[in-house]
Amino acid sequence: MDKKKIELIIVFTINTREEMAEEILKQANVPYREGMDSSKGKIYFYSTGPKYILTFETKEKKKKFLAEFKNRKEVYEIYEPDWSIQKD
Numbered sequence: 001m002d003k004k005k006i007e008l009i010i011v012f013t014i015n016t017r018e019e020m021a022e023e024i025l026k027q028a029n030v031p032y033r034e035g036m037d038s039s040k041g042k043i044y045f046y047s048t049g050p051k052y053i054l055t056f057e058t059k060e061k062k063k064k065f066l067a068e069f070k071n072r073k074e075v076y077e078i079y080e081p082d083w084s085i086q087k088d
Contacts, residue, residue: 037081
């Protein structure tokens with residue numbers, strides 16, 4: 001049986017450059033890839049900055065990441081993806 005991935009989507013503010021966003025993610029030492037789920041729609045997509053899918057080995061690492069990064073000024077939002085929703 002496949003183990004369900006532990007993932008989060010991190011969305012940076014519109015003024016955060018991609019290079020800065022990736023530097024922040026490298027500091028976190030979490031595997032990431034560019035992208036997001038499609039639950040938010042086009043308006044959200046174009047009014048926010050770089051978006052990445054983060055993958056965690058454990059729920060504890062995910063919780064630690066949230067505690068450390070959710071209040072950074074460069075971060076617009078961190079949320080759990082819903083791969084079942086298809087918008088736009």
